[in-house]
Amino acid sequence: MHLTHSAHALAAEVIRPGGKVVDATAGNGHDTLFLAQAVGDRGKVLALDIQPLAIETTRARLSEAHLEARADLRVADHAALAELAAGWEGQVDCVMLNLGYLPGADRTLVTRPVTTGKALHAALGLLRVGGRIVCAVYTGHPGGEDESDLVDAFGFSCEEAGHDVRRLGREPRSGKPWLLVVTRAP
Ligand SMILES: C[S@@+](CC[C@H](N)C(=O)[O-])C[C@H]1O[C@@H](n2cnc3c(N)ncnc32)[C@H](O)[C@@H]1O
Known part of the structure; x- marks a missing residue:
């Protein structure tokens, strides 16, 4: 299955109607x-x-689907996710990250x-029990393998903390994309 389809399927498993997501x-x-x-x-x-x-492209896509009211779109660095989502701690169904560069842009x-x-550490703090981080990792661009190792290490720290961790398609140094999926334990 295509990586994006897998990511959406894994996210859909934990998203509830009326839920908060990032x-x-x-x-x-x-x-x-x-x-x-x-x-x-x-x-x-x-x-x-x-x-x-x-953010403009995302706004236009949502607007076309008449779903703009469901989203709070911000030009912001996800390093500040904890502050940007203040008040949502322990309530979020799913945080998606799709790493790499914007296709068709710089x-x-x-x-x-x-x-x-x-962003990953902040995401874990936002999840409700049973909520999930779904992170798509690309390794083919400069710096991609280093970022992939960082995401992998975050996965190990989550395992040590007792959360459920899955790595789908991870083949180190293969240049292939993969998914880290962390489901929050009680
Ligand atoms: C692979 S694209 C995301 C694809 C997107 N999820 C979609 O459905 O089209 C990666 C995006 O991450 C953004 N990005 C890079 N560094 C960021 C950061 N520190 N905080 C937030 N976004 C960042 C880039 O601008 C780029 O648009």
Whole structure:
């Protein structure tokens, strides 16, 4: 199955109608649209991207689907996720991260290990019990393998803390994308 389809299927398993969810890398808005559909009309999506272009594209995609009201779209660094989602601690069904660069835009504006690490730790603090981080990792661009190792190490720290961790398709140094899936334990 395509990585994005797997990511959406894994997210859909834990998203409840009326739920709160986060897209930490809005990009072209495909994941934000999926999340806005999944939470229903009483749910809320917080979607972030450091690029104004990405947030504009995401807003247009949601608007076309008449789902803009379900989303809070912000030009922001996901390193500040804990502050941006203040009040949502322990309540979030799913945090999606789709790492790498924005397809069709400046490829140097790429996610980086330091900020990704902060976002992942903040994401874990937001999840309700049974909530899930779904993180798509790309390794083919410069710095991608380092970021992949960081995400993998975050997965180990989650395992040590007793959370359920799955790595789908991880083949170190293969250049292939993979998914880290962390489901929060009580
Ligand atoms: C692969 S794209 C995301 C694809 C998107 N989820 C979609 O459905 O189209 C990665 C995005 O991460 C964004 N990004 C990079 N660093 C970021 C950061 N520190 N905080 C938030 N977004 C960031 C990039 O601007 C880019 O749009």
